[in-house]
Amino acid sequence: MAVLLLRLAGPMQAWGVKSRFTVRATELAPTKSGVLGMLASAVGRRRTDPIEDLLRLRFGVRKDQPGTVIRDFHTARSLDGKDSMPLSERYYLTDAVFLAGIEGDDALLQGLDEAVKHPVFPLYLGRRSCPPTQPVSLGLRDAPLYDALREEPWLASPWFRRRHRHSAFNAELLLDLDAVPEEEHRGDLRGSRDVPLSFDPRRREYGFRQVERLEVPLTAPADKPSSSVDAHDPMADVEEAAQCS
Amino acid sequence: MSTYVDLHIIQNLPPSCVNRDDSGSPKSAVYGGVRRLRVSSQSWKRATRLYFNELLDASDVGIRTKRVVELLADRIAAEAPDLTESAPALAEEVFKAAKIKLSPPRGKKDAPQESGYLLFLSTSQVARLAVLAIAAARSGEKLDAKEVKKIFKEAHAVDVSLFGRMVADDTDLNVDAACQVAHAISTHAAENEYDFFTAVDDAKSRSEEEDAGAGMMGTVEFSSATVYRYATVNLDLLAENLGNSDAALRALEVFVKGFCLSMPTGKQNTFANRTVPEAIVVSVRDDQPVSLVGAFEQPVRTDETRGYLARSVEALAEHAHAVEGTYGLRPVASFIVSLKDSDAVASLGERVSFADLSGRLRETVAARVADEEQA
Numbered sequence: 001m002a003v004l005l006l007r008l009a010g011p012m013q014a015w016g017v018k019s020r021f022t023v024r025a026t027e028l029a030p031t032k033s034g035v036l037g038m039l040a041s042a043v044g045r046r047r048t049d050p051i052e053d054l055l056r057l058r059f060g061v062r063k064d065q066p067g068t069v070i071r072d073f074h075t076a077r078s079l080d081g082k083d084s085m086p087l088s089e090r091y092y093l094t095d096a097v098f099l100a101g102i103e104g105d106d107a108l109l110q111g112l113d114e115a116v117k118h119p120v121f122p123l124y125l126g127r128r129s130c131p132p133t134q135p136v137s138l139g140l141r142d143a144p145l146y147d148a149l150r151e152e153p154w155l156a157s158p159w160f161r162r163r164h165r166h167s168a169f170n171a172e173l174l175l176d177l178d179a180v181p182e183e184e185h186r187g188d189l190r191g192s193r194d195v196p197l198s199f200d201p202r203r204r205e206y207g208f209r210q211v212e213r214l215e216v217p218l219t220a221p222a223d224k225p226s227s228s229v230d231a232h233d234p235m236a237d238v239e240e241a242a243q244c245s
Numbered sequence: 246m247s248t249y250v251d252l253h254i255i256q257n258l259p260p261s262c263v264n265r266d267d268s269g270s271p272k273s274a275v276y277g278g279v280r281r282l283r284v285s286s287q288s289w290k291r292a293t294r295l296y297f298n299e300l301l302d303a304s305d306v307g308i309r310t311k312r313v314v315e316l317l318a319d320r321i322a323a324e325a326p327d328l329t330e331s332a333p334a335l336a337e338e339v340f341k342a343a344k345i346k347l348s349p350p351r352g353k354k355d356a357p358q359e360s361g362y363l364l365f366l367s368t369s370q371v372a373r374l375a376v377l378a379i380a381a382a383r384s385g386e387k388l389d390a391k392e393v394k395k396i397f398k399e400a401h402a403v404d405v406s407l408f409g410r411m412v413a414d415d416t417d418l419n420v421d422a423a424c425q426v427a428h429a430i431s432t433h434a435a436e437n438e439y440d441f442f443t444a445v446d447d448a449k450s451r452s453e454e455e456d457a458g459a460g461m462m463g464t465v466e467f468s469s470a471t472v473y474r475y476a477t478v479n480l481d482l483l484a485e486n487l488g489n490s491d492a493a494l495r496a497l498e499v500f501v502k503g504f505c506l507s508m509p510t511g512k513q514n515t516f517a518n519r520t521v522p523e524a525i526v527v528s529v530r531d532d533q534p535v536s537l538v539g540a541f542e543q544p545v546r547t548d549e550t551r552g553y554l555a556r557s558v559e560a561l562a563e564h565a566h567a568v569e570g571t572y573g574l575r576p577v578a579s580f581i582v583s584l585k586d587s588d589a590v591a592s593l594g595e596r597v598s599f600a601d602l603s604g605r606l607r608e609t610v611a612a613r614v615a616d617e618e619q620a
Contacts, residue, residue, distance in 0.1 A: 011276040011430055011538055068275050072285060073266040078310045078363050079294060085363055087267075094274045118246045122425045122477055122534045129286035131427050131475065133539040135572050157542055159278045201416035 003148040004109045005138040006035070006116070007155055009097040013067075013125035014090070017194050017206075022088040026069065026126070029174055030098050031194040032059045033206060034126045039102070039112050040199065044120030047199040055195070058103040060149050060175035062216060065156040067096025092130070097155050099138075103145035103179060113137050145179045154218040161220040168217035177210035188213040247481040248613050249534045250497060250606070251576070252504060253526040254474040255432070255557045260440075261518035262467045263509040264288040271437050271468040277542040279434040282470040286426040288509045289474065293426075294404050296503040301403060308366055311359040313340060314347060316366070318357065320375040328382055333357050335378040342390040343397055365410040365420075367402030399488065403496045406486035407478070423483035424476060424500060425534070431470035432541040432557040440465045465515065471523075471553035473541055473561070476504055477534035480610060490614045497610065498603040501527065505582075505599070523554045524583040526561070526593050527602065528576035529609050535574055540564030555587065562589035578609045 014026040015034045036054045045051070070092050076085040102109065116123065116137040124130050141148040154161065154169070161169075177189065190211050197205035262271050264284045274283040310316060317336035322329040337358060340347055347358035373396045381388045401410075401420055409422030446460030478500060484493035505525055508518065528535070540560045547553055569575050579594025582602055590596060597605055 010536070011274060011281075012428055070274055071266075072272065074285070074287065076287070076363065077291075079291075079308055080310065083311045083363060092274070095276050095278065116533070118532050119534075120247050121421075121482065122249065122479055124425060128422065128425055129428055131425060131477065131534065131536040131538075133542075134533075134535050134568050134574060136533075157277060159543070201419065 001103060001144070002106045002109050003141045003143060003145050004102045004113050004116075005141060005148060005152060006100040006102070006136055007097070007138055008035075008061075008100055008125055008132060008136070009065075009155070010125050010130055010132045012092045012094050012127075012130045013096055014092050014127040014130060016126065017192070022086050024088060024090040026091045026093050027194075028066065028069070028093065029061050029063055029172070030100055030126070031192070032176075032209065033194040033196040035059065035061075035100055035102070036196055037199060038123055038125075039115065041121040042115040042119035042123060043112065044115075047201055051196065051199065053108060055197075056104060057108075058145050058176045058179040060101045060103075060145050060173065060179055062099040062101075062149050062152075063096075063172045063174075064099055064154055064218065065095070065097035065160045066172075067093045070094050090127075092127075097157065097160075099149060099152055099155055101141075101145050101149045103148075106140075109140055113140055144181075146175065146181055146184065149173060149175070150216050154220060156218075165220055168219050170215045171218050173214040173216050174211050175214065177212050180212045180214070184214070186212065186214060246531060247479050248610065249530045250478045250480060250501075250610065251526075251528040251530060251534055251536075252474075252476045252478075252501065253528075253537055253561065254505065254522045255471060255524045255554065255561060256429075256474060256522045257471050257520050257554055258282070258284075258469060259516070259518050259520065260438075260467050260469045261516040262465065262512040263518065264511050265466070270466045273435075273437065273468075274428065274430055276430055276538075277544055279544050280436060281433075281544075282431040282435040282437075282468045282472065284429040284472065284474075284509060286428050288511070289429060289504070289507070290408055290426050292507040292509040293500070293503040294408065296507040297404055297499060300499050300502060308368070308371075309363045310366075311350075311361075311363055312357070313345075313360050313364050313366065314357045317371055317374055317378070320371050321378055324375050325379045325382075328379060331382065335382055338381075338388055339374050339378050339393055342388045342393040344390075362411075365402070365405045367405060370396055370399075370402075401486050403487070403492075403499060406483055406493075406496060407500055420486055421482060423480075423486055424478045426504075427475040427536060427538070429472045429474040430538070430541070431468075432473050432560065433471065433545045433547075433553055435468055435470040437466050437468045440467060465512070467512075467516065471545075471557050473538055473557065474504075474522075475536045475538060476500075477536075480614070484614070494607055494611055494614070498607060501603060501606065522582070523585075524558050524561075524581060524590065524593075525599075525602070526565075526579060526581050527606055528579045528594070529606070529613070530574075530576045531613070532574055535568060535576075537561055537564050537568070539568075555585070555589075558583070558587070558593075559589040562593050565593060577613070580605055 015031045019025050072090040074088045192211045195207040195209045272283040314336045318332040321332040350359050407424045410420040443459035443462045449455045484490040545556045580597050581594040582599045583590045
């Protein structure tokens with residue numbers, strides 16, 4: 001068993017679970033169906049191709065930078081401008097950074113890692129208009145999913161880490177229940193209907209999974225004042241405070 | 246593994262409101278902890294498609310409409326004037342054979358039936374469907390549903406192949422989009438501003454008895470920013486959708502032109518924001534598409550000597566090299582079209598004129614496609 005770690009970051013993401021009709025919502029973290037779908041398309045599978053092997057994978061995600069939800073007001077018209085379609089609202093998660101982990105058979109994960117680096121179809125973060133920033137694959141780890149997701153360094157941006165430099169940031173960790181070691185169970189469980197039984201558009205089906213919610217304290221590495229990115233900038237805190245208000 | 250063509254564009258949007266939400270505010274997003282101007286992907290895709298009309302023959306462009314019965318009936322009538330009267334009924338049969346639901350438009354019972362959603366059809370598809378309907382009417386035989394479906398699945402228009410098509414009634418007819426367009430966002434923090442305006446009533450201002458008050462007043466919300474635009478084209482999927490790689494190369498050329506030079510039309514008469522890109526980087530890749538938006542996660546800042554444009558191009562170049570150096574994500578070839586020359590521009594790729602861009606791109610990509618077809 002190995003773990004493939006993915007960095008899911010970009011200006012916008014959208015992870016829908018129960019959207020219907022004109023309101024297209026997003027969850028606050030990547031979904032299992034969204035990430036498995038991304039991997040399946042990276043390998044070059046069509047929506048109607050079997051995904052049984054992928055369903056055996058365990059999944060977990062760490063919210064390194066939770067982001068904010070925005071609403072996009074969406075209109076659609078025919079090219080000649082004569083016909084209008086129903087107005088829709090699309091919700092997006094902006095400015096978020098996630099660490100996702102997939103646990104399973106070594107050979108399968110090596111294939112997926114290679115596919116993410118050379119995808120047959122382009123990758124996107126839940127919605128086609130949301131391409132990821134690089135790198136997406138952080139490579140394979142030889143550790144259980146639970147440990148791999150706890151030990152990976154904090155992926156948040158410098159400005160976000162700066163805000164939490166005086167105290168640890170408690171990142172939410174959402175894990176398949178069976179990926180959490182028995183002695184670590186906290187009992188903070190929720191059901192999530194995002195197990196993709198089939199991506200076939202004629203009969204899309206999703207099953208339930210049990211997700212345990214944990215917290216991981218993350219701390220920023222020691223400040224490196226000499227680096228150009230974190231150059232001395234006394235106004236930054238003031239500006240950040242202003243933006244928060 | 247597929248061949249991808251990435252497009253990165255740095256472009257200035259002067260005070261404007263090209264894409265707004267339901268309250269009239271320019272769209273925005275938070276990135277790097279600060280608010281940015283945003284132009285949605287769907288907005289710029291529509292502008293690109295409208296630009297196609299200027300670049301392509303009508304037979305290559307699709308039409309997106311609910312009025313499919315009217316469209317096909319007109320074509321049938323044009324091909325076979327003796328069938329003019331029965332043309333709407335013949336057209337209805339065709340869509341029924343493809344299992345596309347039709348209903349009369351709301352409030353207009355006598356008007357031709359419409360599909361329940363916008364349907365994307367290429368002109369050559371409409372022509373082929375008309376031929377089929379006419380043949381069926383002449384022979385008195387029933388339409389072959391298989392033949393009808395086949396037409397829906399072949400010879401897609403250039404824009405259908407690029408942007409995809411969704412048919413809710415029959416997902417077999419879906420076309421997966423070969424291109425992916427990101428929302429454009431400003432490379433720096435950008436807040437919306439309000440323009441308070443008054444409009445003078447000419448007749449009132451001429452009258453000496455009237456006060457000097459305005460005839461009307463209001464506010465227009467706008468923003469001004471340098472934006473980063475990104476799109477990627479999956480060349481293999483494009484060739485699959487269009488049926489052959491030659492058509493794919495032509496479609497790629499048209500897309501590059503259309504995406505670079507188009508501008509969404511929102512409030513264009515108010516702001517005349519008709520700009521062209523400051524810099525265009527086109528990269529051919531065989532590993533993975535790479536969005537360079539991370540260059541602007543830390544918002545670009547300016548001083549009194551240099552504006553956002555030059556700084557954004559520098560940040561883009563710096564980030565491109567970091568991605569290449571750190572992850573070895575090296576494009577097969579990169580071309581840059583730029584208004585100005587600088588070290589940053591030189592380091593981003595081979596500088597070419599916009600006129601030469603499509604030719605150079607075609608050469609590079611065609612060689613790869615030929616290799617793949619042989620392999």
